[in-house]
Amino acid sequence: MSAIGTDAIEGFSATRDTARVTRDRLRVGSAVLLLAALVGIPLVANDYWLNAVLIPFLIMSLTALGLNLLMGYAGQASLGTGGFMSVGAYATYNLLLRLPELPLPVSLLLGGVISGLVGIVAGLPSLRIKGFYLVASTLATQFLLEWLFNQYGWFSNYSTSSSISAPRLAIFGHDLSSPTGRYFLTLATVVVVTVVATRLVRSQTGRTWMAIRDMDTAAAVIGVPVSAGKLKAFFVSSLVIGIAGALWAFAYLGTVDARSFNLDRSFQVMFAIIIGGMGSISGNYLGAAFMILLPILLDHVGGGLFGGAIDPGQLENLQKALFGALIVWFLIKEPRGLAALLSRAWTQLAARLGR
Amino acid sequence: MSLRKQKRIMSRAIGLAALVLSAAAIGTTASAEDAKTQYFPLATFRVGAYASSGIPVWAGEIDYFRYINEVEGGINGIKLVWDECETNWEVEKGVECYERVKAGKNGSPVPIFLPHGDPISKALTEKSVADKIPLVTIAYGRTEAIDGRVFPYSFPVVFSFWSEASSAVNFIAEKVGGKDKLKGLKIATVYHDSPYGKETQVPLAHLAKTYGFEDIQIPVPHPGNEQSAQWAKIRQLKPDWVFLRGWGVMTPVAIKTAAKVGFPVDHIVGGIWSGSEEDVRPAGAVAKGYLAITPFPAGANFEIHQKLKKYILDKGLSDLKDPKSFGSVYYNSGVDEAIVAVEAIRTAQAHFGVRPINGEEAQWGLEHLDLSEKRLAEIGATGLQQPLKLSAKDHEGGGAGKVLQWDGEKWNVVSNGWVKSDRDLLLPLIYERAAAYAKEKGITPRDATN
Numbered sequence: 001m002s003a004i005g006t007d008a009i010e011g012f013s014a015t016r017d018t019a020r021v022t023r024d025r026l027r028v029g030s031a032v033l034l035l036a037a038l039v040g041i042p043l044v045a046n047d048y049w050l051n052a053v054l055i056p057f058l059i060m061s062l063t064a065l066g067l068n069l070l071m072g073y074a075g076q077a078s079l080g081t082g083g084f085m086s087v088g089a090y091a092t093y094n095l096l097l098r099l100p101e102l103p104l105p106v107s108l109l110l111g112g113v114i115s116g117l118v119g120i121v122a123g124l125p126s127l128r129i130k131g132f133y134l135v136a137s138t139l140a141t142q143f144l145l146e147w148l149f150n151q152y153g154w155f156s157n158y159s160t161s162s163s164i165s166a167p168r169l170a171i172f173g174h175d176l177s178s179p180t181g182r183y184f185l186t187l188a189t190v191v192v193v194t195v196v197a198t199r200l201v202r203s204q205t206g207r208t209w210m211a212i213r214d215m216d217t218a219a220a221v222i223g224v225p226v227s228a229g230k231l232k233a234f235f236v237s238s239l240v241i242g243i244a245g246a247l248w249a250f251a252y253l254g255t256v257d258a259r260s261f262n263l264d265r266s267f268q269v270m271f272a273i274i275i276g277g278m279g280s281i282s283g284n285y286l287g288a289a290f291m292i293l294l295p296i297l298l299d300h301v302g303g304g305l306f307g308g309a310i311d312p313g314q315l316e317n318l319q320k321a322l323f324g325a326l327i328v329w330f331l332i333k334e335p336r337g338l339a340a341l342l343s344r345a346w347t348q349l350a351a352r353l354g355r
Numbered sequence: 356m357s358l359r360k361q362k363r364i365m366s367r368a369i370g371l372a373a374l375v376l377s378a379a380a381i382g383t384t385a386s387a388e389d390a391k392t393q394y395f396p397l398a399t400f401r402v403g404a405y406a407s408s409g410i411p412v413w414a415g416e417i418d419y420f421r422y423i424n425e426v427e428g429g430i431n432g433i434k435l436v437w438d439e440c441e442t443n444w445e446v447e448k449g450v451e452c453y454e455r456v457k458a459g460k461n462g463s464p465v466p467i468f469l470p471h472g473d474p475i476s477k478a479l480t481e482k483s484v485a486d487k488i489p490l491v492t493i494a495y496g497r498t499e500a501i502d503g504r505v506f507p508y509s510f511p512v513v514f515s516f517w518s519e520a521s522s523a524v525n526f527i528a529e530k531v532g533g534k535d536k537l538k539g540l541k542i543a544t545v546y547h548d549s550p551y552g553k554e555t556q557v558p559l560a561h562l563a564k565t566y567g568f569e570d571i572q573i574p575v576p577h578p579g580n581e582q583s584a585q586w587a588k589i590r591q592l593k594p595d596w597v598f599l600r601g602w603g604v605m606t607p608v609a610i611k612t613a614a615k616v617g618f619p620v621d622h623i624v625g626g627i628w629s630g631s632e633e634d635v636r637p638a639g640a641v642a643k644g645y646l647a648i649t650p651f652p653a654g655a656n657f658e659i660h661q662k663l664k665k666y667i668l669d670k671g672l673s674d675l676k677d678p679k680s681f682g683s684v685y686y687n688s689g690v691d692e693a694i695v696a697v698e699a700i701r702t703a704q705a706h707f708g709v710r711p712i713n714g715e716e717a718q719w720g721l722e723h724l725d726l727s728e729k730r731l732a733e734i735g736a737t738g739l740q741q742p743l744k745l746s747a748k749d750h751e752g753g754g755a756g757k758v759l760q761w762d763g764e765k766w767n768v769v770s771n772g773w774v775k776s777d778r779d780l781l782l783p784l785i786y787e788r789a790a791a792y793a794k795e796k797g798i799t800p801r802d803a804t805n
Binding site: 046047048051052053056097150157159161162163165167168177178252253254255256257258259260296299312313316317320 | 399401402406410439441443446447450451453454455457458473474477478479480481482485486497548549550551553554792795796797
């Protein structure tokens, strides 16, 4: 988990070099420590922490990662996130239901691939239009997909309420339906996808994306395959988002319908990457933490401090206002997002320690 | 950087991690001291898009709980304590609230959880089975959950969406002079195009086949603030009756648009969630004569309301912000819900002993709940709540609604008492669906003889 945007800041002097080494060591160390903590958590955490805090946080991070590949790295703004999540969820559901012999990871991946293919179709307009116009066309995808899953009963196996609910979650006969099982399924998926995504953005593909993002005309002139790059970004991004959608449906909520993946969800993910940091891998986790964990924290603190003293409705509104104010404050402090803020702090810390 | 420094950093980091982990563990250590009170968490939505309909519901609920505590000294002496958790009517926050409260409070367990939101109840269906906490969803939630053999911890008590549709048809039959007169009628259902709105398609198709009326289905996309096309279609098809299953802003817009195209408003029967004061007031004068079927008849003249007024409202103990809402459909729905919860706990206490009841015991209490006419009269809820008898095979129990008519000021009951639904006709279909669900999920249905 390292911030990509800061790799460019490289000093030539000896001190800055040691600072960089220390900083990288600190980073790797903290990442390993964090991972160890995440693996160890089920030993001490109760259902509340797993079901209501950690699982949604990890899945939201994964979704943000998916969108960040498209928006932060390839520069293609999209509001279709909720729609792609629903494709992943409904596709995985149908795979699990209709092809029960497939193991869960394969169904999950195939669900993601189907979502990726839908992403390519949704990404076709990006070859001709960009910016706000592209946002409008992805918005159409969002509404179309939501309507589709609500309208046609086949997708939900003709359930009365068009909702889908997870068939038994198991890997090689090992039942994963307990909170711990669902947590590890989520954690493993997130770690694998993060590692792959980190490699990807540092590869030729990633550089193509960044070239398109920074100036697509110039990229085309120097021979970067712009159209293929854009569609590839839509494919990979939708694939990751699709997997996240399936996890959201089956590892987190259990039963969902198309409403769980509405436009609000798309906005929430977009805000997460803006706050966390566009074009950064660690930013996705920070942004997701901000969007998912902070309101819960505020709620606990608010309830603990003023519970009973203030009218519950008022207290709720106060928390919303405070959350909004915090977003504004953070964006003023660092418009490039929490990842940049943290990276700056790391650099300062490393410089002080390395000296 | 020296080795010592590195070590120091490491030890600090480990310390920090330990702190985080210990914070995580706090939630698990509830005090084991024997509780003398019954915890009852409330998942509320006081902010968000539907807050205006939610606020009177909690008022009804909390007022009844206070009445039980203040006047009756608790349920057989066990006082109720509750706290609120805000869901915004959002499924994620609802799940968070459920997880937060499910372990109980100060050693007092959670007997019943009221999800207050259709998607929330669906997301909790399986979690509640694992945690053994019954979900009570009055007039919403999964219809198939009536089959308690497959859904042991889901209780769509009183009035499911299927019963709603069937009762509405039976009310129309009452108006036209008998079920045999339904033949050849055209009944159009104008519904909110969402999973909730589509729930009644299957039962209506079945009833249309049985009684020989024509079933027309017209969807309105969310949120439904523009319905010219739908009502133009109504004008063209000329149905005899319209069954309106709206949600939020859709209902007043439908009433206004119906008036505009000249469809008689007294031939529109609103569904459960199209039948509150909040649904008709915004439509203004044209709503006069509008009908709605509901399990929560409005009115402040029931016996229990006299008691609530005397002991709670007049003493300034009420949770009600706007005293005009006293006796409104939503306020009464809160009272109804509280009555069902309290009586279920009472039933469980009679079996397991007078003490705080946990979820598993409350599930037994619910499945053996028998709200007879006699018991309802003792509570003072005659006419407000219908007689209710639940069992493992039947988690709904009632299945009847009253039809209200808006006179421009308030709702008046116009149906002949409770309009029963054709449960005998629909239950086999519901059991079939529950069995299909059980097959899909690999659930072995419970033995219903216990």
